[in-house]
């Protein structure tokens with residue numbers, strides 16, 4: 495039962511309690527956090543920070559939207575600089591951090607010091623783009639820079655009913671061993687003790703990543719953390735992944751707006767045009783011949 499299935503795919507499960515007091519989204523994100531770490535060559539501290547933020551994006555998107563995307567911009571006063579995430583309710587997420595190599599000593603609890611790395615002062619901007627009309631941005635002050643509390647502050651500010659956000663990354667010298675999280679939204683029928691009950695469950699049964707490392711499935715983790723509530727899943731487990739919208743074609747489209755003279759000088763002086771996607775760190779190269787064709791086409 496305690497066997498570890500490291501190859502378990504990332505997934506997301508939405509559920510509601512039959513007494514109408516809570517709605518929950520839980521997700522495992524080990525593989526996508528690992529992919530982000532490799533793509534951006536993240537330090538340990540940056541992996542913990544970006545991993546939590548990617549997980550928060552994954553949890554938030556289906557809670558807020560049916561379609562479109564949600565973007566989270568963490569702009570704290572810490573050495574990691576800005577951190578950008580965008581996620582869709584269809585299970586895709588991407589993101590980057592401005593200074594991916596920053597490494598800080600562990601904090602007094604022996605955890606990665608995400609709060610100091612992101613910064614305890616600053617802002618979280620959340621932009622919801624439903625695909626209809628203009629996107630809507632809300633801004634809250636960071637609560638602690640620890641990500642979960644910051645996203646929770648956003649939810650509590652924008653939605654009076656209250657919520658609980660837990661995101662975690664378990665990282666060792668072997669890499670990302672477990673990552674995931676839980677978002678619980680209180681519905682109007684909740685009582686004072688609803689949140690206490692969930693917090694007690696987490697204290698009793700262990701953190702999200704602890705339960706994951708015991709090889710528990712998403713359904714089992716949900717039952718443990720929401721013990722005492724009768725919950726039913728709203729859909730099957732949805733696969734989630736790191737996915738970026740960039741492509742070579744998009745890079746070429748972006749080059750087309752440059753003046754012909756600039757394209758010609760790139761072709762002659764550099765022999766190519768080079769572009770790197772900030773979100774996924776993919777490198778795109780456009781060869782000299784193509785640049786000359788683009789210059790001619792203008």
Ligand SMILES: [Zn+2]
Nearest residue numbers: 738740771774
């Ligand atoms: Zn990209």
